[in-house]
Amino acid sequence: MDFQYDSEQNDLREAVRGLLQRAYGDPEVRRRTVATDPGFDEKTWARLAEMGVLGLPFAEEDGGMGAGPIEVGIVAEEMGRVIAPEPFVESVVLAGGLVAAVGTAAQRQAVLGPLSEGATVLAFAHAEPGTRWSTTARGVTATEDGGTWRLTGVKEPVLHGARADVLVVSAAVDGGTALFLVQGDAEGLSRTGYRTHDGTRAANVTLAGTPGELLGDGTADRSADVERAQALARIAYGNEAVGAMDTALTTTAEYLKTRKQFGVTLNRFQALTFRAADMYVSLELARSTALWASMVADSGGDVVAAADRARLQTSRAGRHIGKEAIQLHGGIGVTAEYSVGHYTSRLTAIDHVLGDGDWAAGRLAATVDSYPTVDPLGAPYTG
Amino acid sequence: MRLQLSPEMEAFRDEMRTFFTTQVPAEIRDTLAARRHLSREQYVQAQRILNAAGLAVPHWPVEWGGRDWTPLQRHIWREEMQLANVPEPLAFNTSMIGPVIAAFGNQEQKERFLARTANLDIWWCQGFSEPDAGSDLASLRTTAVRDGDDWVVNGQKTWTTLGQHADWIFCLVRTDPAAEKKQRGISMLVFPMDSPGVTLRPIQLLDGGHEVNEVFFEDVRVPAENLVGEENRGWDYAKFLLGNERVGIARVGATKKLISQAKQHAREITVDGTPLSQDPRLTARIAELENDLVALELTALRVVANSADGKPHPASSVLKLRGSELQQAATELIVDIAGPLSLASFADGGSEVPDWARVATPEYLNYRKVSIYGGSNEVQRTIIAGTILGL
Numbered sequence: 080m081d082f083q084y085d086s087e088q089n090d091l092r093e094a095v096r097g098l099l100q101r102a103y104g105d106p107e108v109r110r111r112t113v114a115t116d117p118g119f120d121e122k123t124w125a126r127l128a129e130m131g132v133l134g135l136p137f138a139e140e141d142g143g144m145g146a147g148p149i150e151v152g153i154v155a156e157e158m159g160r161v162i163a164p165e166p167f168v169e170s171v172v173l174a175g176g177l178v179a180a181v182g183t184a185a186q187r188q189a190v191l192g193p194l195s196e197g198a199t200v201l202a203f204a205h206a207e208p209g210t211r212w213s214t215t216a217r218g219v220t221a222t223e224d225g226g227t228w229r230l231t232g233v234k235e236p237v238l239h240g241a242r243a244d245v246l247v248v249s250a251a252v253d254g255g256t257a258l259f260l261v262q263g264d265a266e267g268l269s270r271t272g273y274r275t276h277d278g279t280r281a282a283n284v285t286l287a288g289t290p291g292e293l294l295g296d297g298t299a300d301r302s303a304d305v306e307r308a309q310a311l312a313r314i315a316y317g318n319e320a321v322g323a324m325d326t327a328l329t330t331t332a333e334y335l336k337t338r339k340q341f342g343v344t345l346n347r348f349q350a351l352t353f354r355a356a357d358m359y360v361s362l363e364l365a366r367s368t369a370l371w372a373s374m375v376a377d378s379g380g381d382v383v384a385a386a387d388r389a390r391l392q393t394s395r396a397g398r399h400i401g402k403e404a405i406q407l408h409g410g411i412g413v414t415a416e417y418s419v420g421h422y423t424s425r426l427t428a429i430d431h432v433l434g435d436g437d438w439a440a441g442r443l444a445a446t447v448d449s450y451p452t453v454d455p456l457g458a459p460y461t462g
Numbered sequence: 463m464r465l466q467l468s469p470e471m472e473a474f475r476d477e478m479r480t481f482f483t484t485q486v487p488a489e490i491r492d493t494l495a496a497r498r499h500l501s502r503e504q505y506v507q508a509q510r511i512l513n514a515a516g517l518a519v520p521h522w523p524v525e526w527g528g529r530d531w532t533p534l535q536r537h538i539w540r541e542e543m544q545l546a547n548v549p550e551p552l553a554f555n556t557s558m559i560g561p562v563i564a565a566f567g568n569q570e571q572k573e574r575f576l577a578r579t580a581n582l583d584i585w586w587c588q589g590f591s592e593p594d595a596g597s598d599l600a601s602l603r604t605t606a607v608r609d610g611d612d613w614v615v616n617g618q619k620t621w622t623t624l625g626q627h628a629d630w631i632f633c634l635v636r637t638d639p640a641a642e643k644k645q646r647g648i649s650m651l652v653f654p655m656d657s658p659g660v661t662l663r664p665i666q667l668l669d670g671g672h673e674v675n676e677v678f679f680e681d682v683r684v685p686a687e688n689l690v691g692e693e694n695r696g697w698d699y700a701k702f703l704l705g706n707e708r709v710g711i712a713r714v715g716a717t718k719k720l721i722s723q724a725k726q727h728a729r730e731i732t733v734d735g736t737p738l739s740q741d742p743r744l745t746a747r748i749a750e751l752e753n754d755l756v757a758l759e760l761t762a763l764r765v766v767a768n769s770a771d772g773k774p775h776p777a778s779s780v781l782k783l784r785g786s787e788l789q790q791a792a793t794e795l796i797v798d799i800a801g802p803l804s805l806a807s808f809a810d811g812g813s814e815v816p817d818w819a820r821v822a823t824p825e826y827l828n829y830r831k832v833s834i835y836g837g838s839n840e841v842q843r844t845i846i847a848g849t850i851l852g853l
Contacts, residue, residue: 080471080534081464082764088463149463332851352847359846360780367760368753374465391753441742443749448729448739451722452545455756461466 128197255300
């Protein structure tokens with residue numbers, strides 16, 4: 080049991096932090112970047128690729144770096160620290176993760192190579208209007224016709240769905256949920272992109288007999304793969320949220336030390352400093368859980384259960400810290416000109432992409448009566 | 463980063479688990495599991511068993527019975543002890559005065575006290591808080607005036623936990639009323655509780671128990687050799703001691719035990735024929751509490767891993783703050799599961815209410831103390847805001 084990063088991991092963190100600090104150290108740059116499509120900076124995306132970050136979790140023979148969930152967590156935390164808008168979790172961890180887990184060797188090389196090089200952006204088109212946080216597809220169906228799979232239905236919201244060069248689309252087939260690769264220029268594909276509250280881009284993706292390439296061999300139900308890929312993404316989002324919460328708290332503490340009211344700085348008011356102390360408690364507990372979930376994923380333990388735990392803890396912490404960061408700033412916290420509110424907005428978005436705290440609590444509640452105590456260092460968390 | 467315990471630590475954990483579950487008498491562990499008060503004899507018996515096996519004071523200097531364990535080993539030792547319902551070695555002896563004497567006492571004091579303190583041959587109590595000096599401990603007013611070879615002590619202490627069992631007291635006293643800062647005029651004295659002029663008055667608590675006391679001093683003569691460390695440096699020793707007190711205060715193992723008991727009790731209560739354990743609101747509450755406890759345990763592991771230099775990690779305040787809140791949440795959970803049965807708190811013979819439900823509310827009320835003692839949670843927030851956030 081060891082919570083320390085090794086020297087390579089520290090180097091990775093320093094390198095990514097440096098790159099992102101240069102890109103978004105000035106919050107105004109991020110604000111300008113998300114104001115125009117595609118909502119992120121293609122140059123920063125390319126620099127992340129040069130550093131090897133976009134191929135981090137993929138096998139070397141697929142064009143990746145062969146690193147694991149710990150390294151993914153390190154990058155995600157640094158992304159969160161400056162709320163970098165590049166779609167690392169969405170494109171690399173989730174969509175790329177599905178291709179890595181399900182795709183054939185040829186598909187992995189064809190898709191993950193360019194993704195790792197920064198040449199393409201991937202998106203996972205899975206959410207459907209009227210449902211939430213499912214592992215299965217219902218609204219989009221796929222049928223095979225003369226050796227060609229054709230998909231029909233609506234996916235929304237699809238994060239970065241309008242910009243994506245390749246979409247990984249889930250669709251209902253006989254026997255369950257299958258996954259398909261759909262090219263951005265495929266016939267019958269229409270995409271309407273829009274900006275989300277946190278500056279991310281999402282899209283309505285409508286498929287009308289759109290051709291897709293079946294991901295992997297055969298049409299066996301892939302909902303377990305979706306579950307696992309989403310769990311890994313939840314863990315990465317947990318780390319991203321920790322980075323964002325860290326900055327939100329640091330920014331707030333700094334503000335309390337400098338902002339004057341009633342002739343004194345705000346840190347003279349215990350009503351405020353105690354609330355900041357509670358934010359620190361929430362942050363450290365969330366940080367421990369996110370780190371731990373990355374370790375569970377790294378060691379081959381029960382990723383889904385660990386992700387639920389991390390989701391619950393980081394959801395509660397994210398809401399607590401996000402809301403308090405604004406309140407302790409006062410009115411300026413609600414303005415678009417000032418940075419802290421954007422952190423709250425991003426934390427709110429993270430909270431709803433793949434399941435919120437209540438959702439995770441409900442999943443954990445279903446099994447609490449089946450064991451006496453939780454041992455985070457024992458089964459089922461150690462592989 | 464690595465999740466698993468190393469094979470050595472796995473073996474260490476097994477060794478601890480085996481010892482605690484086989485070497486400490488079941489009667490003592492059952493009393494603790496039933497959340498009933500232990501007798502003085504039971505405390506002494508348990509600690510002597512641990513001490514004979516080198517498990518009472520592993521964190522002390524090796525010369526005085528310590529084991530030179532890593533912080534992780536100490537964590538495992540403590541958690542396994544709590545999971546096995548083994549009473550922890552008396553904190554006043556092993557976490558408080560023992561380490562202070564080992565660090566600041568003279569050789570004669572070390573030889574005189576340390577072995578007997580480890581073995582609970584001397585039962586110590588803590589003379590810190592006073593009626594007008596709680597969180598503001600440094601404003602204490604009990605005085606010690608030098609008179610020949612003695613100090614003469616006058617004043618009053620309060621919240622003296624288990625003082626009724628104590629042989630000796632370690633006491634903060636004001637020895638320089640003229641000191642520029644109130645912290646500078648304080649010294650630490652130790653003396654027997656049966657010294658002439660010492661009077662103990664029990665304080666009855668909400669749970670009906672007798673756990674704390676007031677202690678009055680009237681011209682108590684204490685030999686000069688009973689001064690610990692240097693005159694007027696007592697505040698430094700007190701801070702050292704309180705830092706030690708906070709380590710291990712998360713009590714994760716004990717809260718785990720409470721939650722597993724709560725689950726069991728929820729199976730025994732039915733609501734219109736359905737076990738309470740199937741109530742989705744209850745299971746969600748348990749899931750949430752359990753997850754908070756996982757987060758606390760992981761944080762404790764992270765903190766111990768980073769405090770290898772022996773100094774308490776600043777985040778140890780998080781452990782105290784959150785640890786106390788979760789202990790309280792677990793006791794509250796059990797009261798709520800007991801429902802109306804929780805009213806039978808003081809039922810004796812002739813009641814059909816199970817024992818766990820009878821003790822539920824007294825314990826819940828008693829546990830309000832855990833966010834107050836050891837530096838109240840408001841003091842912990844002050845530490846976090848000041849030393850960590852720089853506010």
